[in-house]
Amino acid sequence: MTTTTTATVTPPAETAPAGPRASWAAVLALAGFEARRLLTRLPVLLAFAVYIGWTVWRTRTSYEGFPALQDADRATQTAPLLVGLAVLLSVNQAVLRARRYDTERHFAVLVLPPWRRTVAHLLSLVPAVLLVAVCVGGQFGWEALKPGALGNGSPGELLAGPLSVLLLGTLGVLLARLFASAFAAPLLLVVLLFFSLFAAMPREGDATRWLMPVVGDYSIRTLPSELLGRPAAWHALYLAGLALSVALAAVLVSGEGAGARSGSGSGMGRVLRGRFVGNRGVHAGLAGAVALTLLGAVMQTGGVPAETEKARTRYSTAPQELQKCVERDGTTYCAFPEWTSRTDDWAEVVDRVKSLAGDAVQDRSLVVRQRVEARYGLTSDAAMDPLTAPNQVSVGTMWGGNRVPEFAVAVAGVLVTGKEAVAGTLCDGRLVTVMWLALAGGSDPLSDLRDIRVDDSTSGSAVVVSQTEPLSMTAAHTELVRELLDRPREEIGAKVTAHWDELTTPEVTTDRTAQLLGLDAPEEADECQE
Amino acid sequence: MPGVSGDTSGAAGAWRALVRPVVRTLPWRAIGVAGGLGLLFAAAPRLLGEDATGRLALNALRMSALAFALGAAFLLDDPARHTTAAVPTRRAVRHTLRLAPVVPVAALGWTVALLLVPAGVRPPVGGVTLEAAAALALALAGAAFAVRRSDSTRPGQAVAGALFTTAVPASLLWPERWALFVAPDDERWAAAHDRWTVLLCAALAVWAVCGAEPVRRRIGGGLGSRS
Structure with missing residues (x-):
């Protein structure tokens, strides 16, 4: 029925009487x-x-x-x-x-x-x-x-x-x-x-x-x-x-x-x-x-299209061809076209680190170069090689959070050692100066110290994360850096400026650095991890 | 007293008389399809061969358990529900009778699912089984709750949907403090399975409580009102 x-009642739609x-x-x-x-x-x-x-x-x-x-x-x-x-x-x-x-x-x-x-x-x-x-x-x-x-x-x-x-x-x-x-x-x-x-499950190239x-x-x-x-x-x-x-x-x-x-x-x-x-x-x-x-x-x-691959190689190997550079307070900032608005944030960190070292570094002209490792695609975790030219600092494509103290460490490393490639292999008294310069200007230096260390610790030895080569702090370095961060910034800053040349020679030992900065010799071990 | 003994033999007789029709009205198709799907999921790590990892096998087994549970959510779907509401056998008994034939099937299915996962990547059997049992019990509790709270003869889809839409966000957003979805190599595995046990017991309690016919039924209220 x-x-x-x-x-x-319902004939096919084409002839529906209702219209x-x-x-x-x-x-x-x-x-x-x-x-x-x-x-x-x-x-x-x-x-x-x-x-x-x-x-x-x-x-x-x-x-x-x-x-x-x-x-x-x-x-x-x-x-x-x-x-x-x-x-x-x-x-x-x-x-x-x-x-x-x-x-x-x-x-x-x-x-x-x-x-x-x-x-x-x-x-x-x-x-x-x-x-x-x-x-x-x-x-x-x-x-x-x-x-x-x-x-x-x-x-x-x-x-x-x-x-x-x-x-x-x-x-x-x-x-x-x-x-x-x-x-x-x-x-x-x-x-x-x-x-x-x-x-x-990530499988690159799987269509x-x-x-x-x-x-x-x-x-x-x-x-x-x-x-x-x-x-x-x-x-x-x-x-x-x-x-x-x-x-x-x-x-x-x-x-x-x-x-x-x-x-x-x-x-x-x-x-x-x-x-x-x-x-x-x-x-x-x-x-x-x-x-x-x-x-x-x-x-x-x-x-990935061939031209994108080519562009990835170009961005990774020859960033200077694509970047616009601006100079500010003696420092040159070279950023990819999309990142030019971030120069101010970088300049803030660079100025902060430089002002801690005082007159000793005022006439040093740094080049902050933005770099990216794009050759291995979107999901790769490839680290960048440190720059070998003097007075050049790498900065990555990300900012905010831990990236800020990491960049500060890179800047301080170049200021102290002269070259990014040298800063990465640092294992002497200079590391203390680097870490103090990088952290002391921040609003919460101890939490920054925790953030940039792989194990989130503030004591003992640890590896410090970086956009390029990681640094490794010994327990003695950590002890000194913490003591320095507890002291007034101006007092230490004056000592750093005064002893700048001796603090930045490759021969300086951790004990000597402590002495120069007015601290007791560290009690903890000073053995670098290899 | 003769009356009492007569009653019990009568109850046993009623049980025996009920078993066959109840088994016939069980939603075997839903249970079968869901079970088949669950077994298919569990077979995936074996099909992948060398690529299979412990993490993947665990996920496959969890999906398998979810499929089994979704099938179980349809267990109390009974088009004849309103005609049997007036029979002297209590609803708790009828629910138990519906559950009884499914339990061995589910146990068998889960055993096969566990065996399908290669021994090398198989997660701890006890823990995963506990998770699966909790999921199954949650589905059953949901079905019993829906039956108690509504007049719907087929609450299965709503229950399955609710179970699914809870399970997915829960697995993604469940707070770390009370972690449930952990990997076997995680140190919280044991604590997580204490929580799974609590969940299982709570679900079974809900199933038991909701098994009773309400004394008075609100008209038109509750879940699954006519839409």
Whole structure:
């Protein structure tokens, strides 16, 4: 009986007596209702709360207040996946709702054929996706408005988050149209999670990893934006195409038969129920969307382009060709084009260190050169070789937090030893002077000392982190540096200036340094680690 | 007293009479698909061969446990629920009867899952099994809670969804102070598994408490109200 009713009341859409306009108005009305419901489902609300809460919590202190926007755009991608999972689940439940409460046959007498109801469910995803887009924009905007922000974001990277939510949502609709059972969606979620887990294993040059919605390259250091070599735009195209394909496939499989058979028992396991929709537009759209997806999928697997590789080598080996240099108070600062606004922050540290040494170093003209090791890609942790030219200091691409005292140590090392390459192998009394110069000017020298030491200690021997070669402090050095930091800055500064020549000769021992600076000889061991 | 002994034999008879129909109405398909998926996950480290690490095997087993738990979330889905509400056998008994046939299946499935992971990378069996049992118990507790608090005949999807949407953020954002998701070589492994034990006991307690039919049911209230 149900079937008869369906056949007479809802003829194929093309000849619907109600006229296409009334029908689309009904679709929009249904979409609006479903969108409201979707946004107020508990999982979606919860996911949004966790997503927004976590994002706000993290963005407050992210990048130590000095974000590079080419990293910040990528950081917006992973968290929306949580919303996507909740949307998938909820939209799937919404599409199956009529079947769950056995109201499918009531819908069958309405003007809307099942495929238009599917369209309405797909449209109901739009507000959720837009909300995610707003959140992503907000997160990125916040980073961009931080005073220390620099670099360039990429629209392709920013789109990945909202598009993944759209993709997951359309998957939920398609799944509901393919499998009427309620356990399909949660199980699909686990499968997706499982695959993301395995795809998360970083394998450079593996093209298939770009098939995942979000491809995170968790770089330890920031690269200039033109060296990233990520096919962000193609990936966004791939995601958009895939979401569109899945959406149109969901419309395609919700033919007349899909709705009318609600009475068929529990309905589980009917793999492909319903007939296909005969609408030409849907077929053509699906073909176009699949073509887009394939185009994006193929183009994004190209790997790092040759010119990017060339540029990476150029940036790594000959930075001076690309940099702009400015001179300030006798020091030259050479930065990559995207980093010129950071010169002030570097100058502050250099001036602080120089002022501690006083007149002894006032006429030394340093060159602060920004450097980056980009040849090994985004995820490598390759250290830079120290500079061998005299009076040159390396500075990396990141700033804020521990990078500041690290840079201060590099500056002090060059001031004391003359060359960065020498400072890296330091194991005599000069190291005490270097560390005092680097740390004493800071607001909290002891915590800076802890931060730059690998084991976060303030006593005993330890390795000091650096952008180039790490330094190693003996227990005696640490003891002296701590004693120096406890004393008034001016008193020690005067002694350093007075004995500068003797303190900076390579022959000076730790005991002699202590004597010159007015301290007792250190009690702890003075053995360098090799 | 004859009345009492008659009652008990009657109860035993009722149990015996109930077993077959209850087993028939269990959502075997959901349990089967979820179990199959769980076994597939557990087989992944073996399929990867040399690349498999202990960390990966542990994650695979945790995913496997999650799949099993999601299947178990459908255990109390019973379209005939409202027709059986009036039978003299208490709901706690009916729930136990539904659970009883699934436990050996789950135990068997989990044993196979553990054996599928190569011995070289297999995490400590006891600890992982405890985690899996806790996940399963949480799913069951959720299902029992949903049944008690709502009129829904099929709360499974909502429970599975809730379990999943809690598990994923929890594994990412769970505070370090009460770490649950730790690796075996972590020094907090033992402490974490004390917490898992607490979780398991709490879930079982919820299952037991929610097994009772409420004296009075609020109309239209609670979870899964008609949507």
